[in-house]
Amino acid sequence: MSVTIGINGFGRIGRSLARIVAASPDLGVSIAAVNDLASTEKMAYGLRRDSIRGAFPGTVTARADHLVVNDHAIRAFHHERPERIPWADAGVDVVVEATGRFRAGTLARTHITHGGARKVVISASADEPDAFLMFGANHTTYDPEQHDVVSPGSCGVNALTVMAKVLLDRFGLHSVNTSVVLATQGWQKAQDSVIGTSREDPRLGRATGESIIPHNYVVGDLVRVALPEIGEMRYSYYCVPTPIGSLAELSGTTDRPVSVEEVNRAMAEAAAGPLRRVLAYDPDPTVSIDVKNNPASCLFDPSGTQTTADGGVKVRGWFDNEWGFSNRLLDLARLVGERTPAPMTSRRMSWSIA
Numbered sequence: 564m565s566v567t568i569g570i571n572g573f574g575r576i577g578r579s580l581a582r583i584v585a586a587s588p589d590l591g592v593s594i595a596a597v598n599d600l601a602s603t604e605k606m607a608y609g610l611r612r613d614s615i616r617g618a619f620p621g622t623v624t625a626r627a628d629h630l631v632v633n634d635h636a637i638r639a640f641h642h643e644r645p646e647r648i649p650w651a652d653a654g655v656d657v658v659v660e661a662t663g664r665f666r667a668g669t670l671a672r673t674h675i676t677h678g679g680a681r682k683v684v685i686s687a688s689a690d691e692p693d694a695f696l697m698f699g700a701n702h703t704t705y706d707p708e709q710h711d712v713v714s715p716g717s718c719g720v721n722a723l724t725v726m727a728k729v730l731l732d733r734f735g736l737h738s739v740n741t742s743v744v745l746a747t748q749g750w751q752k753a754q755d756s757v758i759g760t761s762r763e764d765p766r767l768g769r770a771t772g773e774s775i776i777p778h779n780y781v782v783g784d785l786v787r788v789a790l791p792e793i794g795e796m797r798y799s800y801y802c803v804p805t806p807i808g809s810l811a812e813l814s815g816t817t818d819r820p821v822s823v824e825e826v827n828r829a830m831a832e833a834a835a836g837p838l839r840r841v842l843a844y845d846p847d848p849t850v851s852i853d854v855k856n857n858p859a860s861c862l863f864d865p866s867g868t869q870t871t872a873d874g875g876v877k878v879r880g881w882f883d884n885e886w887g888f889s890n891r892l893l894d895l896a897r898l899v900g901e902r903t904p905a906p907m908t909s910r911r912m913s914w915s916i917a
């Protein structure tokens with residue numbers, strides 16, 4: 564069964580979703596509609612040409628109110644308010660909310676209450692969604708009866724969570740400290756614009772190419788949502804001028820002293836086994852650009868592992884902040900779309916047939 568999605572916001576994340584879906588006919592996801600303030604022509608151009616990903620491997624054209632991607636027609640809307648978008652008319656089941664503007668669960672829910680979609684996946688660490696579901700860590704807690712608006716947290720949260728999950732399951736983990744170094748985001752400024760920034764911290768309006776900019780984003784709270792056993796965490800988060808490719812580091816204390824080899828073996832086994840797709844493992848010396856187009860939440864780098872005799876451990880992973888995260892958004896869209904209970908009428912019919 565294929566899940567039909569609509570994308571609100573055809574920016575870096577929205578277009579990554581479109582590229583991934585176009586490249587993966589077996590994914591079980593199809594795009595029925597997109598909404599953005601931009602014209603359909605600009606949406607098509609943004610998908611055809613990309614400074615990070617290169618030219619679109621196929622055809623993209625704008626035709627009346629449709630975006631045509633490799634002969635697949637996608638309805639294009641241009642509404643500013645989410646409650647105006649007629650998702651149901653376009654056959655959309657699950658909306659991926661990727662504008663960055665409607666991160667609040669209450670606002671995102673209007674895609675359901677007004678637009679007629681069944682479920683919403685917010686592409687960011689949302690405010691009060693029904694659930695935060697990090698793939699590979701707690702996505703199995705999804706409850707179709709309770710969870711209509713869900714969020715996978717952020718790209719950094721996912722990278723940290725999968726490494727924490729392996730350490731926690733294999734060795735026990737507490738006293739955790741994390742760092743994320745994030746590639747440039749679209750909302751950052753090329754020149755100082757501390758008044759123009761929508762962010763509270765004026766440093767986030769400083770010129771992105773000039774500085775390492777601290778961001779007081781509370782990444783640790785969301786790792787704990789997925790893995791409450793690890794307890795309180797400390798965290799730091801920095802924005803840097805690289806165009807794509809980000810870094811996550813996590814340190815903590817294990818229940819018993821472990822060796823570097825044990826940690827790396829545990830990560831390699833998880834990457835080849837239960838966490839395949841969300842965790843990748845690469846022993847080749849890696850720098851951030853090497854992770855570009857990697858679909859995992861985290862590309863584990865065994866050269867970053869350190870341990871101490873008293874149970875201290877430190878690990879390092881890379882992540883493509885757009886591509887890996889967009890893959891998780893699609894995983895989540897498929898999860899909530901597939902497990903959406905059938906409407907009452909058809910449910911009653913299937914009971915009577917049984």
Ligand SMILES: NC(=O)c1ccc[n+]([C@@H]2O[C@H](COP(=O)([O-])OP(=O)(O)OC[C@H]3O[C@@H](n4cnc5c(N)ncnc54)[C@H](O)[C@@H]3O)[C@@H](O)[C@H]2O)c1
Nearest residue numbers: 572573574575576599600643661662663686687749884885
């Ligand atoms: N880029 C990343 O690496 C990344 C990673 C993880 C999460 N996110 C999150 O995903 C969200 C989107 O990020 P992005 O990088 O794609 O941003 P972006 O700025 O590239 O894209 C946002 C898009 O939304 C459109 N938009 C803005 N207001 C709108 C409205 N009212 N209605 C319809 N469309 C509207 C814009 O025209 C733009 O095309 C943000 O919340 C961001 O924090 C981004």
